[in-house]
Amino acid sequence: MTGFALRTTGLVRRFGDLRALDEVYLDIPYGQVVSLVGPSGCGKSTLLRCLTYLDPPDDGFIEVGGDWLGRERLSNGTIRRRSRRDIDRVRRKIGMVFQALNLWPHMSVLDNLSVAQRVALGRSEAEAESRARALLDRLRISEIADAFPGQISGGQQQRVAIARAMAMDPEILLFDEPTSALDPELVGEVLRLLKEFAQSGMTMLVVTHELAFARDVADRLLFMDRGRILADGPPQQVITQTRDRRVRDFFDKVTAFHPKFMQAAAETEDES
Amino acid sequence: MTLDPTVITDYWPLFVQGAFLTLRLAAIAFVGGMLIGAVCAALSLLNIGPVRAVITVYLALMRGIPFIVIVFLVHFGLPAFGMRTPAIVTGTVALTLFAGAYYVEIIRGAVEALPKGQWESARAIGMSPVAAARHVIVPQIISPSIPPIVNCTMTMIKESSVLSAITVSELTYQGLIVQGNTFAPFEVFITVALIYWAITMLFHMLAQAYDRRFGASTGRSSRMSPIAARYLSIDGKSGT
Numbered sequence: 001m002t003g004f005a006l007r008t009t010g011l012v013r014r015f016g017d018l019r020a021l022d023e024v025y026l027d028i029p030y031g032q033v034v035s036l037v038g039p040s041g042c043g044k045s046t047l048l049r050c051l052t053y054l055d056p057p058d059d060g061f062i063e064v065g066g067d068w069l070g071r072e073r074l075s076n077g078t079i080r081r082r083s084r085r086d087i088d089r090v091r092r093k094i095g096m097v098f099q100a101l102n103l104w105p106h107m108s109v110l111d112n113l114s115v116a117q118r119v120a121l122g123r124s125e126a127e128a129e130s131r132a133r134a135l136l137d138r139l140r141i142s143e144i145a146d147a148f149p150g151q152i153s154g155g156q157q158q159r160v161a162i163a164r165a166m167a168m169d170p171e172i173l174l175f176d177e178p179t180s181a182l183d184p185e186l187v188g189e190v191l192r193l194l195k196e197f198a199q200s201g202m203t204m205l206v207v208t209h210e211l212a213f214a215r216d217v218a219d220r221l222l223f224m225d226r227g228r229i230l231a232d233g234p235p236q237q238v239i240t241q242t243r244d245r246r247v248r249d250f251f252d253k254v255t256a257f258h259p260k261f262m263q264a265a266a267e268t269e270d271e272s
Numbered sequence: 273m274t275l276d277p278t279v280i281t282d283y284w285p286l287f288v289q290g291a292f293l294t295l296r297l298a299a300i301a302f303v304g305g306m307l308i309g310a311v312c313a314a315l316s317l318l319n320i321g322p323v324r325a326v327i328t329v330y331l332a333l334m335r336g337i338p339f340i341v342i343v344f345l346v347h348f349g350l351p352a353f354g355m356r357t358p359a360i361v362t363g364t365v366a367l368t369l370f371a372g373a374y375y376v377e378i379i380r381g382a383v384e385a386l387p388k389g390q391w392e393s394a395r396a397i398g399m400s401p402v403a404a405a406r407h408v409i410v411p412q413i414i415s416p417s418i419p420p421i422v423n424c425t426m427t428m429i430k431e432s433s434v435l436s437a438i439t440v441s442e443l444t445y446q447g448l449i450v451q452g453n454t455f456a457p458f459e460v461f462i463t464v465a466l467i468y469w470a471i472t473m474l475f476h477m478l479a480q481a482y483d484r485r486f487g488a489s490t491g492r493s494s495r496m497s498p499i500a501a502r503y504l505s506i507d508g509k510s511g512t
Contacts, residue, residue, distance in 0.1 A: 054396055102387070102395070116397045
């Protein structure tokens with residue numbers, strides 16, 4: 001165990017000449033809630049796709065709970081590509097909640113939560129079902145266990161997607177803009193839910209545009225642009241005190257729409 | 273004009289033999305074609321360059337050449353390479369390859385029509401490719417594939433009549449024999465037409481029964497809008 005739920009070393013992903021990820025170094029200790037922001041096209045989604053190995057990185061290393069995902073570096077320095085089976089095994093330690101949720105429409109909610117437990121973790125049907133029901137209870141949606149994804153509301157679908165990822169007992173949960181597909185009144189509900197998880201000690205990496213979430217819930221805020229992490233630190237400090245011009249520009253634009261942040265932004269201007 | 277029923281009463285064993293051979297040809301071509309369809313669709317979705325190229329050429333040939341020409345090519349081509357196979361064998365092989373090519377396109381199309389996220393979420397959660405295909409992809413393509421597969425199979429059943437041209441003694445061939453003996457083409461081909469119609473209808477009804485049994489719960493009800501689903505479900509659960 002490295003003590004980190006997730007660690008990346010020099011992660012690179014190229015698309016032709018473009019370096020979508022340009023040597024990303026990231027350590028996330030257990031229990032930390034990290035929020036990742038940045039302008040669109042900055043590499044946030046690419047980073048999540050690399051971390052889930054849907055889009056394997058061209059270079060660099062990923063460790064999940066001390067286990068190498070994809071390529072491993074042995075203690076004597078040699079680098080080895082891991083087998084597909086190993087990749088699938090380590091992948092299970094990362095829970096991903098997609099922006100489009102991608103629930104499986106042909107299965108009941110209960111099956112959405114239990115099928116992967118059975119076929120990928122080898123849990124018995126009873127075991128998988130009781131884990132699924134416990135999660136549905138915890139997310140206060142136990143009444144929809146037998147419904148199909150097409151029959152439930154957007155907010156409920158969001159909870160099912162979260163529960164599906166959590167059912168695998170991952171070391172870390174990744175969220176790709178969890179509130180972007182929701183009605184405004186549901187946004188607060190999902191953010192409260194994430195806050196609850198945060199308080200229960202769940203390790204999370206959340207790509208979000210909700211600065212309120214970043215400020216109130218996250219322990220740490222990362223700002224990314226052009227494939228690099230430009231700022232990393234306690235949210236309030238990153239939002240108000242970063243000097244880098246690109247970071248500054250972004251937060252000035254975003255906070256301009258949020259009255260609560262106006263003051264903070266103004267203070268920074270006074271300082272400079 | 274008058275119809276002569278003795279054509280049928282005297283020669284019915286030939287019609288029955290022909291009909292059974294047509295059924296057998298169609299059944300083999302259906303099963304073999306679906307196997308080809310599933311395997312080739314899976315292989316071409318894996319996107320391995322050379323494999324995909326071979327499949328593309330196969331599809332282009334089967335879909336770009338008239339079936340009767342394919343049959344002649346196989347039937348007269350194989351002996352040129354020293355392979356002498358009976359007409360029934362070359363005929364069955366040609367029909368299977370022909371149907372298979374269309375099934376490949378149907379299955380591949382149905383998979384490609386699914387949102388990419390379905391596959392990705394199954395893989396990201398840690399399912400192996402086989403498990404993802406079995407639990408997430410295949411159940412979702414069955415219902416949308418049934419109508420085009422039924423269509424294509426009915427065409428294939430009818431195209432099997434072309435095999436009469438290389439002396440495969442299926443229904444049309446037997447019809448030609450009876451006609452040669454009786455000089456009553458109209459009676460003969462009305463009978464042949466009715467038998468073909470009965471065979472294709474039988475297949476159509478089997479497919480509909482299958483769709484009702486297995487298609488409904490895996491597709492339509494779960495793809496309805498939430499409101500439609502709620503109002504159309506009688507037991508409050510719907511689809512199960």
